[in-house]
Amino acid sequence: MGILNVTPDSFSDGGRFLSRDAAIARAEQMLADGADMIDIGGESTRPGAPPVPLDEELERVVPIVEALRATRVPISVDTYKPAVMRAVLDAGADMINDIWGFRQEGALDVVKDSHCGLCVMHMLGEPRTMQVHEPIYEDVVADVRAFFVERIDALARAGIVKERISLDPGYGFGKTVEHNYLLLARLTGTLPARSDFPLLAGMSRKSMLGAVTGRGAGERVAASIGAAVIAAERGASIIRVHDVAPTVDALKVWQATKDVAVDGHH
Template identity: 85%
Template sequence: MGILNVTPDSFSDGGRFISRDAALARAEQMIADGADMIDIGGESTRPGAPPVPLDEELARVVPIVEALRDVQVPLSVDTYKPAVMQAVLDAGADMINDIWGFRREGALDAVKGSNCGLCVMHMLGEPRTMQLHDPIYADVVAEIRAFFAERVAALTQAGIPAARISLDPGYGFGKTVEHNYQLLARLAATQPAGANFPLLAGMSRKSMLGAITGRNAGERLAASVAAAVCAAERGAAIIRVHDVAETVDALKVWQATKQADVNRHH
């Protein structure tokens, strides 16, 4: 999943892809580089980010969805506002990626009538304040697993088939560095008991990587690629990244290694 930020204030590529033409060129480049889907975001959700007014978010994302709907890969939109969900689904989006996990009033109503995919993310608190105080969990993996089970129950009770649902533990959204690495190491254990939902991992360029490497957001390519391979190894089905070509290359090597192992055992 290639990240297409159409925001002036995203933490890693803020303001570079605002114009429609620049956004389209960026999306086409990511597809050429091997992206299987594009995730379009019109509101930065980095720690401390201020909310964006509805009309502004709509003006940023709807034209991009309309312009990209004929590309050959699914389009996801990263939003928690029900009105944006409705508008982008009408414009041709295939998936809604919601940092609030469809908990806000009207979110379920906005998505249940379509057949879009839904990505349920876990977040403790809200973007403006989630990293201000050290987030506290008794057991971060167990708590996220319980959150996912509760959200899946709410979605399926609303009539949304389980096949439409994917889950994202929300790296960096109300977690300490240690929490983030526990969630990476035990990614598969965040699945609700007996379930097998696609898991999304989004760690690209995040501060959890900076904390380990001492590098700023623009220098986290190697760390991001390593995190992607670690996530794939632990069962991630969708890897959300800024650097598509490099991540695709790394995952090809990982897959070839896995395949050689399988062949050896047959």
């Protein structure tokens, strides 16, 4: 999943792809580099980010969804606002990636009658304050799993079939560095019992990588690739990244090794 931020203030590439033409060119480059889907975001959710007015988010995102429809690639939109969900689904989006896990009032009403995919992310607190106070968990893996169980039940009550749902433990969203690495090490431990929901891992360029490498956001490509391969090895089905080409190369090597091990004849 290639990340397309059409925001002026995202922590990693804010402001670079604001213009419609630049955003579309960026998406086409990611597809050429091997992305299977594009995740469009019109509001930064980095720690401390200010909220974006609804009209502004719609102006940023809807034209990009409409323009990318022609590529036939699956399009995800990273939003928690029901009005944005409605507009991008009308424009042809295939998936809603919601950092609030469809907890905002009206969100479930918007998505329940469509056929779009839904990514439910775990977040402790809210973006503006989630990293201000030290996040506290009884057991971060169990707590994230319990949250997923609750949200899956809520979606089921709204009539949403489980085949539409994927889950994201929310790296960096109200977690310490240690919490993030526990969630990576025990990724499938976040899955509800006897379930096989696809897991999305989004660690690309995040501060959890800077914490162990000492590198700034623009210098975390190698660390991001390492995290992506580990996430795949630990059971992630969707890897959300800024740097598509090198990540695809690394995952091809991982996949080839896995195929040979499964095949067992070589």
